[in-house]
Amino acid sequence: MREVTYEHIYLFSQAPDMRSWSATFVLSAICHIALFALCFFINNYWQSSSNNILPGVIDVTLISMPGSPGGKTPVKPEPKSELPVEKPMDKPKIEEPKTVEQPKQPEVKKTEPVIIEKPKVQPEHKKLPTPPPDAVSLAPKKEPPKPPVKDVQEKTQPKDDSLDKKALDDAIAKLQKKVTGSRPQALNNAIAKLKRQVSETGEGEGEGTGGIGNGSGGGRLADRMDLYKLQIAYEIQKNWAFSEHIAGSSSELEVRIVIKIMPDGKIGDVWFDKKSGNTYLDDSAYRAVMKSILPSLPEEYTKQFLNLGLSFTPSGLK
Amino acid sequence: MFKKFILSCFILFLFTNTGICRTDYDYVNISNPFLKKIPIAIPVFKAMYETEIENQIATEGANLLSDTLEFTGYFKILNREGFLEDIRKIGTTGQNIHFQNWISVGAEMLVTGLLSVKDENSLELELRLFDTLKVNDNDKLLIGKRYSGGKNDLRKMIHRFCSEILFLLTKSYGYFDTKMAFISTASGKKEVYMCDFDGQNIEQITRNNSITISPSWSSDGAWIAYTSYYKGKPDIYILNLKEKRVTNVTEKGSNLSPAWFPGRFALAASMSFSGDSEIYLLTGTGKIIKKLTNNLGVDVSPSFSPDGKKIAFVSDRAGGPQIYIFDLSSENTERLTFQGKYNTSPNWSPKGDKIAYSGIDNGEMNIYVIGSDGKGLTQLTSSQGKNEYPSWSPDGSLIAFNSTREGISRIYVMTAYGTDQRRLLTMPGEQTSPSWSPRVGD
Numbered sequence: 001m002r003e004v005t006y007e008h009i010y011l012f013s014q015a016p017d018m019r020s021w022s023a024t025f026v027l028s029a030i031c032h033i034a035l036f037a038l039c040f041f042i043n044n045y046w047q048s049s050s051n052n053i054l055p056g057v058i059d060v061t062l063i064s065m066p067g068s069p070g071g072k073t074p075v076k077p078e079p080k081s082e083l084p085v086e087k088p089m090d091k092p093k094i095e096e097p098k099t100v101e102q103p104k105q106p107e108v109k110k111t112e113p114v115i116i117e118k119p120k121v122q123p124e125h126k127k128l129p130t131p132p133p134d135a136v137s138l139a140p141k142k143e144p145p146k147p148p149v150k151d152v153q154e155k156t157q158p159k160d161d162s163l164d165k166k167a168l169d170d171a172i173a174k175l176q177k178k179v180t181g182s183r184p185q186a187l188n189n190a191i192a193k194l195k196r197q198v199s200e201t202g203e204g205e206g207e208g209t210g211g212i213g214n215g216s217g218g219g220r221l222a223d224r225m226d227l228y229k230l231q232i233a234y235e236i237q238k239n240w241a242f243s244e245h246i247a248g249s250s251s252e253l254e255v256r257i258v259i260k261i262m263p264d265g266k267i268g269d270v271w272f273d274k275k276s277g278n279t280y281l282d283d284s285a286y287r288a289v290m291k292s293i294l295p296s297l298p299e300e301y302t303k304q305f306l307n308l309g310l311s312f313t314p315s316g317l318k
Numbered sequence: 319m320f321k322k323f324i325l326s327c328f329i330l331f332l333f334t335n336t337g338i339c340r341t342d343y344d345y346v347n348i349s350n351p352f353l354k355k356i357p358i359a360i361p362v363f364k365a366m367y368e369t370e371i372e373n374q375i376a377t378e379g380a381n382l383l384s385d386t387l388e389f390t391g392y393f394k395i396l397n398r399e400g401f402l403e404d405i406r407k408i409g410t411t412g413q414n415i416h417f418q419n420w421i422s423v424g425a426e427m428l429v430t431g432l433l434s435v436k437d438e439n440s441l442e443l444e445l446r447l448f449d450t451l452k453v454n455d456n457d458k459l460l461i462g463k464r465y466s467g468g469k470n471d472l473r474k475m476i477h478r479f480c481s482e483i484l485f486l487l488t489k490s491y492g493y494f495d496t497k498m499a500f501i502s503t504a505s506g507k508k509e510v511y512m513c514d515f516d517g518q519n520i521e522q523i524t525r526n527n528s529i530t531i532s533p534s535w536s537s538d539g540a541w542i543a544y545t546s547y548y549k550g551k552p553d554i555y556i557l558n559l560k561e562k563r564v565t566n567v568t569e570k571g572s573n574l575s576p577a578w579f580p581g582r583f584a585l586a587a588s589m590s591f592s593g594d595s596e597i598y599l600l601t602g603t604g605k606i607i608k609k610l611t612n613n614l615g616v617d618v619s620p621s622f623s624p625d626g627k628k629i630a631f632v633s634d635r636a637g638g639p640q641i642y643i644f645d646l647s648s649e650n651t652e653r654l655t656f657q658g659k660y661n662t663s664p665n666w667s668p669k670g671d672k673i674a675y676s677g678i679d680n681g682e683m684n685i686y687v688i689g690s691d692g693k694g695l696t697q698l699t700s701s702q703g704k705n706e707y708p709s710w711s712p713d714g715s716l717i718a719f720n721s722t723r724e725g726i727s728r729i730y731v732m733t734a735y736g737t738d739q740r741r742l743l744t745m746p747g748e749q750t751s752p753s754w755s756p757r758v759g760d
Contacts, residue, residue, distance in 0.1 A: 229344070229346050232346060233347070236348055237350060237351070237352055238352050239352065240351040240352055241351060241352070241353035241356055241357055241394075242353075242354070243351075243354050243355055243356065244354075245715065245733055245734070245735055246356075246488055248488075256345070258343055280487060280488075284351070285348075286451070288348075290451040308343055309344060310345070310348055311345045311346065311347045311348065312349075313348070313349045314349065314351060315349050315350075
């Protein structure tokens, strides 16, 4: 055993014994060749056996797409702009019950409105001798699960609407500006053309929450997936906030992130395939992914999840 | 030997195997960030005892924090009306905040503040910066600081915290403790004034009742040198800010445009006692060390590179004023600018890679930035009045200048990329020649 360990070390440090070193080298070369050959065959076999998986980089496809594939695919990319604002109500529910006090369920519901309208009643530090209802008003926050959830929802829903509108207007204005601006032009063109195709062929239909609906038989999986990826790219780009000004000169940087997309569009996992060396860029890309609400996977896609690579390359400002 | 073979095979397999996994997915390219700034939420601070004074400071503090962060050009401050959660009710720590509520209003970062005013003069302020999107709750708190001091220290506390935030993002503490010297005619004559980096706390420095121009900071922030016509002709004055002590340099002829040597009590200035205006190196007390340039024609407006090895200056040796670089060790001079017939007031960036200047092209006077190697010429202002006298912030992220875009000349600030141009301050008279102080620290 001990011997093996030493030889193992020689592999990585300077081996005094030239013969054993060159032998190792030759062996490793052989193994390399063998493995590459193996990979090649496996890969070929994989591609031919599984469904026609798309060509590599979609960046090209973003722009040239409308011309190239069959293009009988139903898309409605725009509604997505509403998405990010709507969903997020789910999670507070989970976090709410953390601080539990005494249960006073029945009264709580009655007092809820009171709390909302009296912002001055500050529970945490003012232990003033206030009348009972106020004292109770502490409770709903620190209640066992269910009532507080309602509380949050009631509070947030109305605001959410106004916010929705504001955010939407904002987003639309920005989108329009952006779209007429430089880069997304190509994307927008692609979308416009796709739309045209859709209306021409009259096949577009049924689309849930910005996900791809099931069009009629025309779309092959490859087209679907191209489109799906286009949507993903668009959604994440929309959520990407990055200032070259902060990053310093960043023209050559690239960060690669891989996301595991579950059938319902949830992100199952995120990891860095290649960091850029610029922490701020890495963080900003990660945040963009985490902010994004992705459409569910196309129905034709039968696997359990999709691993998709995202390559962030800021190339914008001077 | 056989063992070795097995071992190598195994190790190789490990390596190549990960290689296979890596190329297993397609890549989508995303190259154009939708937002160029970090969206940040800064709700009104929570007041511990909710006294009137506390509530007032809570709002004031949050507003100041917003303004200061917005000033950097790095942040988009989100509108408070859209917020879904009131941190004054739920608390300011990570356990209390429902980050999803902040993500859904678009905030990538969140600052919460908790303050208490115990007696008349003591202010305690806790500030926290959160990254709302970190998956792990423990990673969300990026910075947490508690400051205590007097009520009047609010500005200082906020600025300190902003420095921390900036350092986290850019590895530079920024300029929140810096000042700006400039020339104003508020009193009727051109005098030196000073204000904080954000245009607050304006004070008049000189009272020469004469023309005073081109203020320049020493690199320790203790001295300002300027040119004044106090004695009927331009002379250089060197002012100690603390002691209010002035030394002057009154050689014959014009003595103009002083610029401090980085890290030394010495300066360069243009003097014409020999009959021709040349740039000289002087001690901080105004004694001539040596003559630097030697050329027929006017040589003025020196600006040192941050390492003190080179000087950018303006010379009309080739006809119109152009910017040249003088190397102090080799004593070589090279011309830097070739575009336009009139390029003046160079200011070397703190990082040393760029020089900002004002130049006339197509009948407009604008601010330009050029690499100190002569490459990468960029025009930062355009079609908005006359823009001149650029001065870099000590971290190199902003440039102050004066402009006539709104009629009379005023001081403006923009990012080093020319974005976010805004007026720094409003006061009577015309303001020109901003000069950004170094970080004085404390």
